[in-house]
Amino acid sequence: MRRDIFQAIADPTRRAILVLIAVQAMTPNALAEHFDTTRQAVSRHLKILTECRLITAKHQGREIYYELEINKMKEIDGWLEQFRTIWESRFNELDKVLETLKKNQ
Amino acid sequence: MRRDIFQAIADPTRRAILVLIAVQAMTPNALAEHFDTTRQAVSRHLKILTECRLITAKHQGREIYYELEINKMKEIDGWLEQFRTIWESRFNELDKVLETLKKNQ
DNA sequence: AATTTGCGAAACCAATTAGTTGCATTTAAA
DNA sequence: TTTAAATGCAACTAATTGGTTTCGCAAATT
Numbered sequence: 001m002r003r004d005i006f007q008a009i010a011d012p013t014r015r016a017i018l019v020l021i022a023v024q025a026m027t028p029n030a031l032a033e034h035f036d037t038t039r040q041a042v043s044r045h046l047k048i049l050t051e052c053r054l055i056t057a058k059h060q061g062r063e064i065y066y067e068l069e070i071n072k073m074k075e076i077d078g079w080l081e082q083f084r085t086i087w088e089s090r091f092n093e094l095d096k097v098l099e100t101l102k103k104n105q
Numbered sequence: 106m107r108r109d110i111f112q113a114i115a116d117p118t119r120r121a122i123l124v125l126i127a128v129q130a131m132t133p134n135a136l137a138e139h140f141d142t143t144r145q146a147v148s149r150h151l152k153i154l155t156e157c158r159l160i161t162a163k164h165q166g167r168e169i170y171y172e173l174e175i176n177k178m179k180e181i182d183g184w185l186e187q188f189r190t191i192w193e194s195r196f197n198e199l200d201k202v203l204e205t206l207k208k209n210q
Numbered sequence: 211a212a213t214t215t216g217c218g219a220a221a222c223c224a225a226t227t228a229g230t231t232g233c234a235t236t237t238a239a240a
Numbered sequence: 241t242t243t244a245a246a247t248g249c250a251a252c253t254a255a256t257t258g259g260t261t262t263c264g265c266a267a268a269t270t
Contacts, residue, residue, distance in 0.1 A: 004117075006111075006114055006115050006117075006120065007115045009111055009115075010111050010112045010114075010115035011257090011258080012109075012111075013258090015111065015184075018188075019187065022187070022188055022191055027216075027217090028216075028217065028218090029215090029216065029217085037258090037259070037260090038259080038260065038261085039216085039217080040217090040218080040219090040259085040260075040261085041258070041259055041260075043217070043218060043219090044218095044219095044258075044259085045258090046218095047218080047219095061216095061267065061268075062215070062216050062217075062266065062267040062268065063215095063216065063217085063267095064216080064217070064218095068188075068191075070188065070191060070192045071192075073185070073188045073192070074192065076181070076185060077182075077185055077189070079120075080178070080181060080182055080185070082124065082127070083123075083127055083173075083175065083178045084182070086127055086173075086175060087175045087176075087178070087179065116227090116228080118228090132246075132247090133246075133247065133248090134245090134246065134247085142228090142229070142230090143229080143230070143231085144246090144247080145229085145230075145231085145247095145248085145249090146228070146229055146230075148247070148248065148249090149228075149229085149248095149249095150228090151248095152248080152249095166237065166238075166246095167236065167237040167238065167245070167246050167247075168237095168245095168246065168247085169246080169247065169248095
């Protein structure tokens with residue numbers, strides 16, 4: 001049972017759930033209405049998202065509102081960070097080239 | 106055969122390949138040395154990464170150097186963008202609260 | 211008290227995945 | 241020209257995944 005954020009966001013339904021929940025906390029039933037699957041299937045996705053701490057359950061009577069853990073989302077951003085330095089440094093090198101061209105004009 | 110960037114980066118080996126290649130283009134053999142699997146297995150990962158355009162193959166004699174397509178990596182960043190506005194706006198709301206508190210002191 | 215509603219868990223199933231071994235092909239080297 | 245190296249591809253296998261149906265439980269509603 002590999003359960004990490006990257007495996008969690010690999011599924012398109014789970015990504016959609018995250019986007020929906022980002023706007024507003026929602027119950028499994030409310031979420032299921034947005035998809036062409038059963039509530040139980042959505043529930044399983046919610047379980048997976050909960051297990052890797054991307055969302056948390058807030059019990060309210062017999063309803064359960066799932067809300068986004070925005071800080072966990074930042075971990076994906078964190079992984080991208082190492083590539084960001086690369087794509088920025090490539091821009092920097094382009095800058096250098098442009099500057100050299102300018103100088104030689 | 107669902108083949109998108111999110112499914113591609115779901116596998117830890119593929120993520121590691123991306124990081125290695127980010128530093129420097131590499132051949133399948135060179136890459137395989139970093140993992141506890143066969144070269145063929147690495148080759149399949151490279152195929153998947155190639156199919157979703159995260160890497161490209163540069164033939165050089167009988168060797169094939171795979172290099173990162175940094176622009177494709179930005180698509181992940183693009184998806185995160187919608188959440189980034191949220192986590193920034195939450196900071197803003199916190200700012201508002203702090204400001205109100207200050208005013209009422 | 212009986213019923214309905216909202217939910218998760220278990221059992222099952224088809225499809226996908228990641229790995230292996232065993233090839234075939236192309237290029238360099240002896 | 242024979243041989244070795246670098247690679248991709250196909251067939252097979254075990255594990256995982258995402259879905260469904262059925263069930264049980266707890267909280268509202270009647």
